[in-house]
Amino acid sequence: MPRAALVAYPELHLCGVTGSRAERDARLRAAAEPLTGPRVRLLAELAGDLGIWLLPGTVCERDEGGRLYNTALAFSPEGTLAASYRKVFPWRPYEPYDPGEEFVVFDAPGVGRLGFSICYDAWFPETARHLAWLGAEVIVNPVQTTTRDRPQEIVLARASAIANQVFVLSVNAAGPVGTGHSLVVDPEGHVRAETPGPDPAVLTDVLDLGAVTRTRRSGTAGLNRMWEQFTDADAPLELPLYQGRIDPRRWRPATPDPPR
């Protein structure tokens, strides 16, 4: 069975974000770099040196036009930037970032497909739904929650796993910045591992991504196969909020490439 080591850090792990909002914004702006900058180069080298998948949390990205994004990164064991994702739902009005414009998944060849959801993205079920549909077997959700809404985030992490039959890693900053309580949720919504509170901790787990396929085939609790819901005889279900619809012919997650 192919294996890979993946190390994931919380949102904005490399940026101090304490202080007043003005101080935080100034520090984030000063720390902003394009993805061609030295920070990304050094992190890529580090991942290559260690031979791991390195997900260093998110960084403050500045694009050519000077816009700022809260951007998650993934570096391969070969020392390359494999994926970047700009937070689609910045935590407004508290964050200075512009919103990203698309959901992002990426392949760890021979292992599986992962997708990014950054902190507040998890409050919008459209995010996890799209990542799963794009073929993610694991949703990596770096978080820097310093506030008392972590209990709600834990419910949302489990619900994202349940509704989409994927793993969810919700990696929150520990104290003194964050409230901790990181967790690993399986495709049936069970909490596999968690840090009990805000103390700094290393949370380790070994995931069998085959559980995604098995859960979808046998059903959650042996019953529910939401990705097999429709028949060819079903009409599309109109979703007026989105000026769109669920088209039964499109209701199937992408297959990670290459197939395993």
Place this chain on the structure above:
Amino acid sequence: MPRAALVAYPELHLCGVTGSRAERDARLRAAAEPLTGPRVRLLAELAGDLGIWLLPGTVCERDEGGRLYNTALAFSPEGTLAASYRKVFPWRPYEPYDPGEEFVVFDAPGVGRLGFSICYDAWFPETARHLAWLGAEVIVNPVQTTTRDRPQEIVLARASAIANQVFVLSVNAAGPVGTGHSLVVDPEGHVRAETPGPDPAVLTDVLDLGAVTRTRRSGTAGLNRMWEQFTDADAPLELPLYQGRIDPRRWRPATPDPPR
């Protein structure tokens, strides 16, 4: 403050659904009636006699073409059928029903707006999202869960409340048919009231629907205002699964009519 008594029963409360699948299907087919039939007439009378909002769970509806639906009903204190909703996501392959084609909300004049989600509908976050967007302040989710996936449903009920900032009433059948554990969830996802297990029980609560507006205005945990996420400067967010998008100009729940 306007008040109304509302009594809600579980899914298929008036239909026995024990026995083998063939037996259950035969009994459901035999019990099917059009909404113009005697069952609906009698229930309307009962609601009028008692002067309550009566939500008698769901019934097996047969339309003119002979198609069967798992249909939730709401009767007003005036003794009229105020709303009916055909389950959009039948529990396949276990249920013999055809899917409904649209989400349904209805107004309890002077009190608020409610929306229906039937059992397995809750496993699809599109349902609660649309009900909230259509202005529902309370999602009534009649359930007949006889299986061991009730723990997942409880997570999903809380997540639907959190993501949409609405009340959720998840009303499950008690033993010997169902596994019970009904609950009332507030717009921040807190469980206000619950039945602890499968024993038959009457769960009572008094809801202040103003909590929906207050939660959206002050934010969940005083922070998160997901329905205020977008600015006029934001581009639409493409949602390719739905061949649609989140258009910032449409991202606002309907206001219950008449305004309160």
